[in-house]
Amino acid sequence: MRLILAFLCLFPLVGPAAAAAPEQWRAEWPETDFSQTTVGGWAEIISGGPGRDGIPAITGPSFLRAEDAQLEPREPVMVLQIEGRPARAYPLRYLIWHEIVNDSIGGVPIAVTYCPLCNSAMVFDRRVDGRELEFGVTGKLRNSDMIMFDRQTESWWQQAVGEAIVGELTGTELESLPAWLDSWQGFRGAFPDGFVMAQPDYGRNYGQNPYQNYDRSGQPFLYNGENPPHGIPALARVVRVGDRAWPLNRLVAEDTIEEAGVVLSLAGAQASALDTRQIADGRSIASVRVRDDEGRDVPHDVMFAFAFHAFWPEGDWMLPAPVEDEGAEMTDENTEADEG
Structure with a gap:
């Protein structure tokens, strides 16, 4: 994780992580109502290094036609298609450095979010009770997951869960x-008339992974919680739908899974954004689609197992049926997938 250390050199840790408390935060967060929270104890929230907006969210990004963009074929992108509008791709080469993109498609205000430490990539509607919110990065973590904030109320939001955990909007989802x-290449093949987010105007090493070898490490960064059950490695990828998680290596082995009202299927492969120094050179990781029984896309997340266990401790682990000889302990190695 050499590049993680370099990343933290740019944004050094501020004070002892365990010493966090509202009294120390109020100067930076004068509008946040710390009397309202669902957090069990303030020590759960720690500094990730940067301060408020130290990781700058993007608002109102520019786009290129897919045919005009120059990206490597295996580079991972977040794909969103809203009915009646061309599909859009948000490259992880940008999201890994900015973590939030505030955008609008067809009158729908959205937040495209990515937390590298949890590998959680989610898109949210930014409207709450008729009010449009704009999100930024607090620079704080809980269970190693990014805490976002909205600029309208300065409430804090848990990215992986999409719920306000501190402030006026606490409990809002x-x-x-x-x-x-x-x-x-998968996006271009499926949506030749689509659009891709253009490079932001910031001095970042776009295309580089500041968390080199992270998804091959044994333990999550800045995480002190329990490891997942069932012998699942902390940084194994799982497909989360609601409060259920399917190990990605199970889907790779079975190709298609139909359970609990959803259909999980393989959709080619992409480079891991959290492996090698250059994102495009990362090992191949299976791409996944999740649909309901009528073929409609379903919100889901392909996150690390430790994060699922941290935020859904009573969640259901959708494990393969037991066999007489189970062989070796479950690992993340066979989440790798062939291209094509």
Whole structure:
């Protein structure tokens, strides 16, 4: 994780992580109502390094036609298609450095979010009770997951869950929209008339992974919670739908899974954004689509197992049926997929 250390050199940790408390935050967050929270204890929230807006969210991004963009074929992109509008791709080469993109499609204000430490990529509708919110990055973490904030009330939101955990809007949930991670070549093949987010005007090493070798490590970064059950490695990928999680290596082995009212299927492969120094060179990871029994896309997340266990401790683990000889302990190695 050499590049993680370099990343933290740019944004050094501020004070002891465990010493966090509202008294220390009020100067930076004068409008946040710390009397309202669902957090069990303030020590759950720690500094991730950068301060408020130290990781700058993007608002109102520019786009290129897919045919005019120059990305590597295996690069991962977040794909969103709203009915009646061309599909859009948001490359992880940008999201890994900005974590939030505030955009609008066909009158629908959206937040495209990515937390590298949890590998959680979710798209939310930014409207709450008729009010449109704009999101930024607090620079704080809970269970290693990014805490967002809205600029209208300065409430804090848990990215993986899409719920406000501190402030005026505590307990409010954002609507998750169906979106999925795919390779750039997969997006171009499916949506030749689509659009891709253009490079932001910031001095970042776009295309580089600041978390080199992270998804091959044994333990999550800045996480002190329990490891997942059933011998599942902390950084194994799982497909989360609601409060259920399917190990990605099970889907790779079975190709298609129909359970609990959803259909999980393989959709080619993409480069892992959290492996090698250059994102495009990362090992191949299976791309996934999740649909209901009528073929409609379903909101889901392909996140690390530790994060699912942290936020859904009573969640259901959708494991393969037991066999007489189970062989070796479950690993993340066979989440790798062939291209094509």
